[in-house]
Amino acid sequence: MSVVVKKVDLTWLDRTYLWPIAKGLTITLKHFLKQVFKPTPKRLTVQYPEMKRPVLDGYRGLHELKRNEDNSIKCVACFMCAEACPARCITIEAEEIGDINTQQGLLEKRPASFQIDALRCIFCGMCQEACPKDAIWLRKNYELSCRSRFEMQLDKYDLMNTYAGDDGRERVEHIERAAPKPERQPLSNQLG
């Protein structure tokens, strides 16, 4: 299909080419000053990491292993998430407990260790979908940088504390770790 492009008749002012340049620079300056004095989430240049873009609802970021109100782990080591994981990056070791939990009744098992290899994970959310206890969530933290591959082997301690700072909850400290690694920072100071 042909399109007729309308010819623009330039005025003598436009033909100087200085006036259009001045108009363009005025618009640029206006946006620049607006963002300097009143930054908005719509700004194109985000001063990361001091500023962070908010992510949309439904975004699948770093995992969290949910806790009960008494800070015990919600996971009952049923292995459904590990079975559903297409990347085969969840490793669970179960242990028997036989505890009576005030919210969930008799608990027969819990994970002695729960590990996700975040380097292999494709953040598909299948583990969250498969979990019958609503015990694993993929939430909004997208900060996956690390200094070694080892830091991306998220263990039970990491996964229970991923969002501790953001939610204003205490870190769970009573969990044995395979080896210490740097703490993840809360996803605070987001724009908007």
Ligand code: SF4
């Ligand atoms: S998000 Fe997908 S790939 Fe990642 S651990 Fe869950 S099921 Fe596996």
Ligand code: SF4
């Ligand atoms: S996170 Fe959910 S699906 Fe995975 S082992 Fe625990 S209870 Fe089962």
